[in-house]
Amino acid sequence: xxxxxxxxxxxxxxxxxxxxxxxxxxxxxxxxxxxxxxxxxxxxxxxxxxxxxxxxxxxxxxxxxxxxxxxxxxxxxxxxxxxxxxxxxxxxxxxxxxxxxxxxxxxxxxxxxxxxxxxxxxxxxxxxxxxxxxxxxxxxxxxxxxxxxxxxxxxxxxxxxxxxxxxxxxxxxxxxxxxxxxxxxxxxxxxxxxxxxxxxxxxxxxxxxxxxxxxxxxxxxxxxxxxxxxxxxxxxxxxxxxxxxxxxxxxxxxxxxxxxxxxxxxxx
Amino acid sequence: xxxxxxxxxxxxxxxxxxxxxxxxxxxxxxxxxxxxxxxxxxxxxxxxxxxxxxxxxxxxxxxxxxxxxxxxxxxxxxxxxxxxxxxxxxxxxxxxxxxxxxxxxxxxxxxxxxxxxxxxxxxxxxxxxxxxxxxxxxxxxxxxxxxxxxxxxxxxxxxxxxxxxxxxxxxxxxxxxxxxxxxxxxxxxxxxxxxxxxxxxxxxxxxxxxxxxxxxxxxxxxxxxxxxxxxxxxxxxxxxxxxxxxxxxxxxxxxxxxxxxxxxxxxxxxxxxxxxxxxxx
Numbered sequence: 314x315x316x317x318x319x320x321x322x323x324x325x326x327x328x329x330x331x332x333x334x335x336x337x338x339x340x341x342x343x344x345x346x347x348x349x350x351x352x353x354x355x356x357x358x359x360x361x362x363x364x365x366x367x368x369x370x371x372x373x374x375x376x377x378x379x380x381x382x383x384x385x386x387x388x389x390x391x392x393x394x395x396x397x398x399x400x401x402x403x404x405x406x407x408x409x410x411x412x413x414x415x416x417x418x419x420x421x422x423x424x425x426x427x428x429x430x431x432x433x434x435x436x437x438x439x440x441x442x443x444x445x446x447x448x449x450x451x452x453x454x455x456x457x458x459x460x461x462x463x464x465x466x467x468x469x470x471x472x473x474x475x476x477x478x479x480x481x482x483x484x485x486x487x488x489x490x491x492x493x494x495x496x497x498x499x500x501x502x503x504x505x506x507x508x509x510x511x512x513x514x515x516x517x518x519x520x521x522x523x524x525x526x527x528x529x530x531x532x533x534x535x536x537x538x539x540x541x542x543x544x545x546x547x548x549x550x551x552x553x554x555x556x557x558x559x560x561x562x563x564x565x566x567x568x569x570x571x572x573x574x575x576x577x578x579x580x581x
Numbered sequence: 582x583x584x585x586x587x588x589x590x591x592x593x594x595x596x597x598x599x600x601x602x603x604x605x606x607x608x609x610x611x612x613x614x615x616x617x618x619x620x621x622x623x624x625x626x627x628x629x630x631x632x633x634x635x636x637x638x639x640x641x642x643x644x645x646x647x648x649x650x651x652x653x654x655x656x657x658x659x660x661x662x663x664x665x666x667x668x669x670x671x672x673x674x675x676x677x678x679x680x681x682x683x684x685x686x687x688x689x690x691x692x693x694x695x696x697x698x699x700x701x702x703x704x705x706x707x708x709x710x711x712x713x714x715x716x717x718x719x720x721x722x723x724x725x726x727x728x729x730x731x732x733x734x735x736x737x738x739x740x741x742x743x744x745x746x747x748x749x750x751x752x753x754x755x756x757x758x759x760x761x762x763x764x765x766x767x768x769x770x771x772x773x774x775x776x777x778x779x780x781x782x783x784x785x786x787x788x789x790x791x792x793x794x795x796x797x798x799x800x801x802x803x804x805x806x807x808x809x810x811x812x813x814x815x816x817x818x819x820x821x822x823x824x825x826x827x828x829x830x831x832x833x834x835x836x837x838x839x840x841x842x843x844x845x846x847x848x849x850x851x852x853x854x855x856x857x858x859x860x861x862x
Contacts (some may be wrong), residue, residue: 394763406760410855420764
C-alpha cells in the first residue's frame with residue numbers, strides 16, 4: 314500500500330528564530346531541519362542541551378510555531394495540536410486533583426467522549442501501561458515512574474498515530490528507567506504506532522530506536538542520522554551485546570566531539 | 582499482580598500518605614496548651630473585672646449572666662438573636678456580592694495581562710485606602726440602609742478575594758496548560774478543567790481572608806451606620822450603663838467570627854487536599 318509508505322512526519326528546512334527583544338540579539342533556535350519519519354518507526358532525537366530537540370518535538374505537536382521551511386504530519390502542514398498526535402511530557406504534567414483513571418481519560422474527556430466509554434478505554438490503557446490497581450490513586454501518591462505510566466496511559470487513550478515523547482524518563486532513576494524502556498517497547502510493538510523520542514541518554518536512544526537523530530547546537534540542526542541495526546525484540550540482553558556497546562560509544566564519541574569543539578558558550 | 586491485591590495496595594499507599602500521625606506528645610500538648618491559655622485569659626478577666634459597681638468593667642461571670650439573659654429572650658423583637666440575624670444579613674449579602682464580583686474579575690485579571698493592567702491601579706488604591714474612611718462616603722450615598730451595610734462588607738472583603746484569585750490563576754503551572762493545549766482543550770475547557778481547579782486552593786485561601794475581612798466590615802458597618810442589628814443594641818445598653826450586656830454582645834460577635842473562620846479553614850483544607858496541604862493548623 315502506498316498510503317502506509319507515505320511519511321508520517323516530514324520536515325523540510327524547518328527553522329525557528331526568536332526575534333531580538335530586551336536588548337538581546339535574535340536567536341536562531343533551529344535551522345534547516347530535514348527529517349522524514351515513516352509509519353511505525355521509533356526515532357530518537359539526541360544532542361547537547363540547547364540543540365532544540367525539545368523545541369522541534371513541540372513544533373511537531375503544534376505547540377510552538379515554526380517560521381521557516383515546511384513541516385507536515387500525515388501530509389498536512391502543522392498549524393496546531395491535533396488528535397493524531399499525543400505528547401508524553403518530561404515532568405508528567407498530570408492534573409494533581411484528578412485520580413489516575415481521570416488523568417488517563419483526560420484527553421478523551423476533552424473530546425467529549427462519554428464517561429463510561431472513556432473510563433473503559435482509560436482502564437485498558439492503564440493496564441497496558443502496567444498500573445492496574447492504581448486507578449483511584451492520586452498522582453502525588455505515586456512514584457515518578459508510576460506517574461509517567463499515567464502519562465503514557467493518557468497518550469495511549471486518545472489512540473494517536475504518533476507518540477511524541479519529551480525526555481519522558483529523564484527524571485527517573487536508572488533501574489526504573491530500564492524497566493520503563495522495556496515496557497515502552499512492549500507497548501510500541503503492540504500498537505505499531507510511530508514514536509519520536511527526545512532524550513539525552515545515549516544508551517536509551519540506542520536501545521529504543523530504529524534511528525537516532527544526532528543534533529548539534531547554534532543553530533540547532535541535524536548533524537547525523539544513525540541507523541540502529543540491532544535486532545528486535547530488544548531485551549535486557551541487548552544491552553550487553555557488542556553491537557549495542559559499539560553503537561552507544563559511537564553516539565557518545567559524536568556528542569563528545571560536539572561538546573568539546575563548541576565555542577565557549579554564553580550559557581544556554 | 583492480582584488486580585484486587587494491587588488495588589488494596591494502592592489504597593494502603595493512599596492511607597499512608599494521607600494520614601501521617603503527629604508524634605503522640607505533640608498531639609495532646611497542643612490542645613492542652615490552647616485550653617490552658619484560654620483558662621488563663623478568662624481567669625485574668627475575672628480578676629480584673631469588678632461587679633461591685635455596675636458601671637465598672639464586668640467580670641467574666643457577670644458578662645456570661647448578661648449574655649444568657651439576652652439569649653433567653655429568644656428571637657423576640659429587639660432581642661439579641663434577632664439583632665444578630667439582622668446584622669448577618671449584611672454579612673451574607675455583602676460577602677456573596679463580593680464573591681460574585683471577585684471570582685470573574687480575578688479570573689479575568691489572571692488570564693489577561695490587559696485586564697490586569699487596567700484593574701490593578703484601582704485595586705491598589707482600595708487596598709491602600711483605610712476602609713473605615715470610606716464608610717462616611719457610603720453613608721452619604723446609600724444612607725442608613727441595609728444596602729449601605731452590604732456595601733461596606735463588600736468593600737472590606739472583595740479586594741483580597743480578587744487578588745488571590747488573580748494570583749492563583751496566574752500561577753497555574755505552565756506545563757499543565759501546555760498539556761491541555763496539546764490534548765486539544767478549547768479556551769473554555771482549559772479554564773474549567775485546568776486553570777480553575779489548579780487555582781482553587783489559592784482562591785479558597787482568598788475566600789477565607791475575605792470572610793475575615795467581611796466580618797470586620799460587618800461589625801464596623803453595624804457600629805458606624807447604626808443598623809437595626811447588634812449595633813443599635815450595643816448603643817442602647819451603653820446608654821443604659823449596662824457594660825456587662827455590651828461585653829456579652831461583643832463576645833457573641835467574636836465567637837461567631839471565630840466559628841466562621843474555623844469553618845472556612847476546614848473548607849479550604851478540603852479543597853487543597855490534593856496539594857498535600859491540610860490547611861494551616
